Amino acid sequence: MLKVLQNPDFGRLFVSNFVSEVGNQIYRIALMAWAYQLTESPALAAGVMVFSMLAQAIVAPLVAPLADMRERKRLLVFSEVTSGFAVMLLPLFFMNSIAGIYLVAFLVAGVQRLGEPAVMAIVPEMVEKDDLDAANSLIMLPQRSLEMVFLGLAGLLVATLGAKAAFWIDAASFFLAALVLLGMRDFPAKDEPSGSYWSMVVDGLSYIAKNPTARFVVGVLAPAAALGAVEGSVAVVLATDVLAKGDAKLGTIYYGFLDAAMAAGAVLGLFVVPYVTARYSRRAAFLVGLALFGIFEAAIGFTSWVGWAMLFFALAGIVNQIFIVPARTMLQESADPKFMARLFGGWGAAMSTAIVIGFALGGFLAEWIGVSNAFIVAGVGVFLVAVAGAWFGRSVKA
Numbered sequence: 523m524l525k526v527l528q529n530p531d532f533g534r535l536f537v538s539n540f541v542s543e544v545g546n547q548i549y550r551i552a553l554m555a556w557a558y559q560l561t562e563s564p565a566l567a568a569g570v571m572v573f574s575m576l577a578q579a580i581v582a583p584l585v586a587p588l589a590d591m592r593e594r595k596r597l598l599v600f601s602e603v604t605s606g607f608a609v610m611l612l613p614l615f616f617m618n619s620i621a622g623i624y625l626v627a628f629l630v631a632g633v634q635r636l637g638e639p640a641v642m643a644i645v646p647e648m649v650e651k652d653d654l655d656a657a658n659s660l661i662m663l664p665q666r667s668l669e670m671v672f673l674g675l676a677g678l679l680v681a682t683l684g685a686k687a688a689f690w691i692d693a694a695s696f697f698l699a700a701l702v703l704l705g706m707r708d709f710p711a712k713d714e715p716s717g718s719y720w721s722m723v724v725d726g727l728s729y730i731a732k733n734p735t736a737r738f739v740v741g742v743l744a745p746a747a748a749l750g751a752v753e754g755s756v757a758v759v760l761a762t763d764v765l766a767k768g769d770a771k772l773g774t775i776y777y778g779f780l781d782a783a784m785a786a787g788a789v790l791g792l793f794v795v796p797y798v799t800a801r802y803s804r805r806a807a808f809l810v811g812l813a814l815f816g817i818f819e820a821a822i823g824f825t826s827w828v829g830w831a832m833l834f835f836a837l838a839g840i841v842n843q844i845f846i847v848p849a850r851t852m853l854q855e856s857a858d859p860k861f862m863a864r865l866f867g868g869w870g871a872a873m874s875t876a877i878v879i880g881f882a883l884g885g886f887l888a889e890w891i892g893v894s895n896a897f898i899v900a901g902v903g904v905f906l907v908a909v910a911g912a913w914f915g916r917s918v919k920a
Contacts, residue, residue, distance in 0.1 A: 526656045531706045532648045535641065536660055538702040542602060543664040545695025549609060549630070552688035557623050559685075573624045577631035578874035582867040585636045587723055590863045594640040594709040599700045601637030605630050606696030613686045635870060639863035644709045646854045646862075654851045655799045659792040659843070723864075730868045735856035739808070739849050740869055742911035744876045746812055749907065751880025752900035753819060753838070756888045757781070764894055765828045776828050783832040787839025794840065795847045804848035805915070811845030813908035820901025823894040 527533050557570050588597060608629040616622025641661060649657045683691075730736045757780055762773025798807050818838040825831050857865045887896035 526649055526653050526660060529648055532645075532657060532660075534702055534706050535644075535648070536664075538598075538602070538699040539641075539661065540664040541695055541702060542605075542699035545609075545692035545699075548688045548695075549692040552685045552692070553612075553623065553627060556617070556685035557620060560618065560623070561620055570623060570627045572878075573627045574631040575874050575878045577628045578635055579871050579878065581632035582635040582639070582870040582874070583864070584723055585632070585639075585867065587864055587867075588636060590643070590860055594644050594863075595703060595706050596708075597640045598637050599703050601633050601640070602696045602700035602703065604633045606693040606700070608633060609689055609693040609696065612689045617686060635867070638870060639866040642850065642854065642866040643859075643862040646859075647709060651855070654854060655804075655847055656796045658847045658850045658854075659795050662843070662847070663789070663792050729858075729861045729865055730872075733856055733861075733865070735852055736865055736869075738911070738915040739852055740872050742809075742812070742907060742915065743845075743849060744872045746816075746904050746907045747873050747876035748880040748883060749900045749903040750815060750819065751877040752884035752887060752896055753822070754877070754881060754884070756884040756893050756896055759888055759893045760822070760831070760897065761828075764826055765831055776831075779828060779832055780835045783835040784839040784842075787836035788843055789839075790836075791840035791843030792847070795843055798844055799848055799851075804852050808845045808848045808852065809908050809912045809915075811841045811843075811848075812911070813905050814841040815845065816901045816904030816906075816908060818901070819904060820898045823897030823901065826894075 527536060553570055608626055611626050611629075612623065616626060645657050645661065646654060730740055758773070758777045761777035761780055762768065762770055765776045766773035795807075802810075815838055818834045818841065822831055822834045822838075825834065853865060853869065854862070884896060884900070887899060891899065
């Protein structure tokens with residue numbers, strides 16, 4: 523990984539990503555906390571996440587062609603700067619408007635969908651083919667490592683300084699990230715417009731169906747994400763009703779432990795991935811990692827002690843990276859460069875839609891069969907998806 527970071531362009535991208543993610547952690551905590559404080563409604567506060575996920579699902583494929591048609595460094599700078607201005611709308615105009623908060627949540631998530639496909643498109647141009655797994659791990663490292671150590675600090679910062687100050691800090695982080703990016707070399711477009719913009723959007727979405735590797739990866743990960751996301755929507759219920767035996771305060775503490783355990787596992791997994799893919803094919807790492815995730819998710823449903831639950835959450839975090847990072851690399855290696863950003867825009871939309879479905883599915887299963895059984899059913903489902911992927915994707919080479 524040190525070799526990849528010594529690349530000047532990738533180093534700047536990594537630092538920019540880290541700075542931006544610090545602000546993002548503050549922003550997420552402040553936005554949810556302020557929305558709840560303003561409305562005193564859990565449902566209305568949760569609407570912040572709904573609007574963010576909708577932006578990811580709707581906007582990503584619509585803006586992805588820009589990263590195939592335009593110089594990518596400028597798009598990344600534009601994404602960071604525009605995100606900064608969007609966040610500034612909160613302390614300037616919308617502190618007392620839940621509709622304004624929803625608008626900013628949608629805008630920020632939408633603008634960031636412009637930057638993410640551009641990042642995934644230029645990483646293969648920055649590093650050698652053999653270093654792609656290490657580079658993709660490093661791209662994800664800031665988010666996962668900051669989730670592990672920063673969420674509590676972000677909550678303390680918001681509580682101490684207030685939401686308005688937190689939003690100003692977040693906006694500043696976006697602008698600083700943009701300044702770091704300015705030092706990168708230019709990354710010219712890979713595709714010249716050959717029709718209307720909307721035809722390029724359609725071509726990007728249809729490319730997933732036409733590309734055998736993309737069809738395999740997205741076809742396996744979308745249903746697996748819908749089942750795996752059950753963990754995200756009902757972990758707090760498991761922590762309170764099962765692990766804490768109904769003690770709400772203790773359940774909140776346990777929920778934080780579970781989140782931290784998964785984030786810590788994910789960070790460890792990011793360092794493990796390059797060693798795994800150096801020894802095994804990416805297809806094998808992808809499918810075995812996914813199957814193990816299903817096993818550990820199901821195992822969570824069989825325990826009522828927080829220590830075992832934390833262990834299974836941590837193991838799930840490790841193997842999550844062992845299938846996610848190779849999946850990204852497989853897409854990068856299989857894609858025609860002129861479709862790269864549009865491919866990742868479609869991937870992002872598919873994953874966001876699947877996660878929204880998974881959040882709803884988790885709540886339904888927890889109500890219908892109980893939260894422990896919801897984990898078991900979801901985990902078994904992920905495992906079966908991995909087995910089906912191994913059977914139907916036998917011809918995929920990676």
